[in-house]
Amino acid sequence: MINRNLEESIFKILMKGASILIVGSLFLIVITILVKGLSAFNLDMLTKIPNGGFYIGKEGGVLNAIVGSLLIAGGASVIALIVSIPIVLFINLYINNKSALGNTIRLGYDILFGIPSIIYGAFGFTIMVYFGLKTSLLGGIITVALLVIPIMVCTMDEIIKTVPGELHEAAFSLGTTRLETSRLVLRQIYPGLITAVLLSFARGIGDAASVLFTAGYSDNIPFALDQPAATLPLAIFFQLGSPVQEVQDRAYAAALILTIVVLLISIIARISSKIFSKNIV
Amino acid sequence: MKSETIVNKKIAEEKKTITDANHNGNGTPKTEDGSAALVHENKDNQELIHSHITVKNLNVFFGNNHVLKDINISIPDKKITAIIGPSGCGKTTLLKSFNRLLDSTNGTKVTGQVLVDNEDVYDPKTEITHIRKKMGFLSQRPFPLPMSIYDNVAYGPKIHGLRKRKKLDEIVEHYLKSACLWDEVKDRLHTPATRLSIGQQQRLCLARGLAVEPLIILGDEPTSALDPVSSQRIEELFNSLKDSYTIAIVTHILRQAKRIADYVVFVYMGEIIEHGPAKQVFESPKEKLTEEYISGIIS
Numbered sequence: 311m312i313n314r315n316l317e318e319s320i321f322k323i324l325m326k327g328a329s330i331l332i333v334g335s336l337f338l339i340v341i342t343i344l345v346k347g348l349s350a351f352n353l354d355m356l357t358k359i360p361n362g363g364f365y366i367g368k369e370g371g372v373l374n375a376i377v378g379s380l381l382i383a384g385g386a387s388v389i390a391l392i393v394s395i396p397i398v399l400f401i402n403l404y405i406n407n408k409s410a411l412g413n414t415i416r417l418g419y420d421i422l423f424g425i426p427s428i429i430y431g432a433f434g435f436t437i438m439v440y441f442g443l444k445t446s447l448l449g450g451i452i453t454v455a456l457l458v459i460p461i462m463v464c465t466m467d468e469i470i471k472t473v474p475g476e477l478h479e480a481a482f483s484l485g486t487t488r489l490e491t492s493r494l495v496l497r498q499i500y501p502g503l504i505t506a507v508l509l510s511f512a513r514g515i516g517d518a519a520s521v522l523f524t525a526g527y528s529d530n531i532p533f534a535l536d537q538p539a540a541t542l543p544l545a546i547f548f549q550l551g552s553p554v555q556e557v558q559d560r561a562y563a564a565a566l567i568l569t570i571v572v573l574l575i576s577i578i579a580r581i582s583s584k585i586f587s588k589n590i591v
Numbered sequence: 592m593k594s595e596t597i598v599n600k601k602i603a604e605e606k607k608t609i610t611d612a613n614h615n616g617n618g619t620p621k622t623e624d625g626s627a628a629l630v631h632e633n634k635d636n637q638e639l640i641h642s643h644i645t646v647k648n649l650n651v652f653f654g655n656n657h658v659l660k661d662i663n664i665s666i667p668d669k670k671i672t673a674i675i676g677p678s679g680c681g682k683t684t685l686l687k688s689f690n691r692l693l694d695s696t697n698g699t700k701v702t703g704q705v706l707v708d709n710e711d712v713y714d715p716k717t718e719i720t721h722i723r724k725k726m727g728f729l730s731q732r733p734f735p736l737p738m739s740i741y742d743n744v745a746y747g748p749k750i751h752g753l754r755k756r757k758k759l760d761e762i763v764e765h766y767l768k769s770a771c772l773w774d775e776v777k778d779r780l781h782t783p784a785t786r787l788s789i790g791q792q793q794r795l796c797l798a799r800g801l802a803v804e805p806l807i808i809l810g811d812e813p814t815s816a817l818d819p820v821s822s823q824r825i826e827e828l829f830n831s832l833k834d835s836y837t838i839a840i841v842t843h844i845l846r847q848a849k850r851i852a853d854y855v856v857f858v859y860m861g862e863i864i865e866h867g868p869a870k871q872v873f874e875s876p877k878e879k880l881t882e883e884y885i886s887g888i889i890s
Contacts, residue, residue, distance in 0.1 A: 406698070476734035479692055480796065483728030484747040484803055485720040498737045588783050590737050 343569055347562030355563050360529045365549075367556035372564050377531045378539035379568070381447060383515035386454035387462075387507050393455070394462040394506075399492045402470045403478075416467070422460035428519035430457045435523035448535040450525025457520050458510035465509060469502035470495065498590055501583035508579040512572045518543030542568040642668055643725070643807055643837050644689055648703035651684055651693065658684050660861045662703070666807075666854075671829055672839045673852035673869070677890055681861040682841045683811050688712075689839070690726045690809065691719050707807075724751065727800025727836075729813035733792035735784035736799070740767075740776050743784045743795055747803035762802055770798035771828060790821025797828065808832065810840035814847065826851050845885065849873055857881045 354371040361370030397419075401412045434453030443449060473495055481491040496503065518541070526538030527548070542564055549561035642665040651659040659681045666672050666689075674682045684693065691712050693699045705712040707722050724747075736743050744763045753759060763780070767773040772794045776787070784795055793813060800808065810829075814822035829838055829851055842848050848855060848869070855872040857865045857880075865872060865881045876882045883889045 408698075474732075474734065476730045476732055477736070479687075479728060479730055480734045480736065480799075482692060483690055483723050483726060483800065483809075484750070485724030486750055487720055490750055494736055500737075588785075590785060 343566045347566035350559035351563040367554045372545050374531050375540040375542045375545035379515050379542040382450040382454050383511050385451035386514045387511045389455040390459045390462045397463050398466040419460040419463045427457050427517045431520040431523050445526025445538045446536045447532045447539040450521045453520045453524040454514045458514045462506050462510045465506035469499045473498050501586040504582050505579050508575050512575045645706040650702045652700040654698045658861050666839050668837045670853035671833050671851050672854040673848035674841045674856045675848050676858035680858045682858045686841045690723045724803050725805050726807040726809050727805040729810040731812045732816045733796045735792050739781045740784045741780040743799050744802045766798040766802045770794040790817050807837045812841050
């Protein structure tokens with residue numbers, strides 16, 4: 311009896327410890343970035359592009375990277391959404407869920423999910439070299455889209471599995487086609503879709519390796535798809551590599567901006583999924 | 592009227608044996624042969640069978656599991672037919688086979704025919720949406736569509752092409768009244784359907800099903816998730832609807848079957864053991880198994 315109670319309390323401590331560890335690391339990360347980044351943070355960081363001797367510690371900000379990141383992550387999320395929804399509907403509503411085809415597709419996205427982003431970057435780079443393209447906004451968007459599609463498909467696949475069979479029965483018995491039923495299913499998982507998109511967006515905006523060779527880097531704001539685009543993760547990377555202390559601090563300020571963006575997205579995801587779930591059983 | 596149905600059924604069964612001979616044994620007629628036989632049959636039977644749903648030699652397999660075995664039955668029109676039997680006997684499968692809802696279940700194989708107004712539900716050429724439209728379906732747990740009360744009822748007519756707002760308003764009001772829900776929801780038609788109580792949700796699902804103007808109502812234990820008062824309302828509704836609709840419900844509540852059924856089908860281990868008018872089945876069952884089930888020896 312004593313042993314079983316002991317076991318119980320040991321595991322309780324382990325569980326609590328793990329929970330504290332994860333929440334604690336979040337706090338540590340945020341505090342580190344705040345402490346290091348706040349000193350270098352100013353309005354110029356948000357509103358100006360690198361100017362003159364930015365990399366030796368003079369004027370300017372990282373607006374180029376903010377815009378580039380938002381465009382790449384946004385564009386990639388839109389493309390990923392357009393590709394993911396048909397995949398998910400196909401494997402869940404159009405073919406036998408447990409068929410060989412369905413399993414193959416699931417295995418496919420599982421493997422893609424696990425591929426490191428640097429490999430997507432290298433792949434994107436190879437393709438671009440093959441077509442004679444230069445690093446550009448479009449290259450970045452497509453590569454990041456490839457990176458987030460498996461994440462989106464996986465999230466949506468999990469969500470769509472939670473839709474009760476009664477919805478299909480209710481819809482089909484009204485004489486709906488599969489497409490009309492699919493639309494109802496999408497309505498049912500709408501909050502989940504938003505979460506999936508925002509998660510993918512957050513993942514896409516934070517990735518450095520995939521955009522390194524494909525989007526390139528530029529001190530200017532990209533105004534066309536064929537122009538190179540800067541991104542926040544790369545801005546952090548390049549600034550941290552600078553020998554100038556002031557520029558290194560700016561890396562933390564850029565990290566602060568990136569973290570706040572991701573944090574905002576997570577909060578929006580939570581709120582919006584609550585708002586949009588009013589119609590759902 | 593009842594005796595007439597029995598006679599009709601007997602004739603239908605004789606016809607069936609004749610058509611069986613035409614088929615090639617395994618119950619799945621070749622499309623050409625099958626449809627030819629069907630046309631031929633239509634001419635003879637139209638006068639005789641007053642039944643929207645006729646099941647012929649239906650076999651259903653879930654993988655290697657033989658769930659329904661050689662089912663032959665006609666569901667009498669404008670009556671409440673209760674499909675009774677112990678859990679897992681295949682009664683829900685039988686009900687869902689009527690409008691091919693089994694499609695959505697994985698690894699299902701169906702042989703034989705389900706004729707709805709002389710159209711074979713399992714003929715690949717049949718347009719299933721058009722047949723399903725003839726049958727309203729109530730599931731065990733009510734499942735409102737993820738939209739407002741109004742849109743739930745208007746959804747069916749809308750997908751079948753009705754766009755006029757005024758007409759839709761009329762339809763919504765009419766069928767919510769048919770389902771005895773209008774007075775409770777008329778002031779909040781545009782609020783989410785999920786805010787209704789579960790009993791109201793089931794009546795909403797009924798209204799939604801009626802709005803596509805079906806001839807038949809199928810219920811898969813439609814009261815099993817409801818409280819007694821809501822259940823009673825649904826039963827009353829069925830009673831008032833049976834003058835205009837053919838109703839088939841699955842139930843494992845014998846007392847419910849006794850209360851509302853005109854016709855009873857007893858299914859056991861995937862086979863129809865006995866079917867007939869409720870009074871006869873309950874009071875003087877022909878089969879020993881039926882008697883044992885009704886008296887509670889098996890359940």
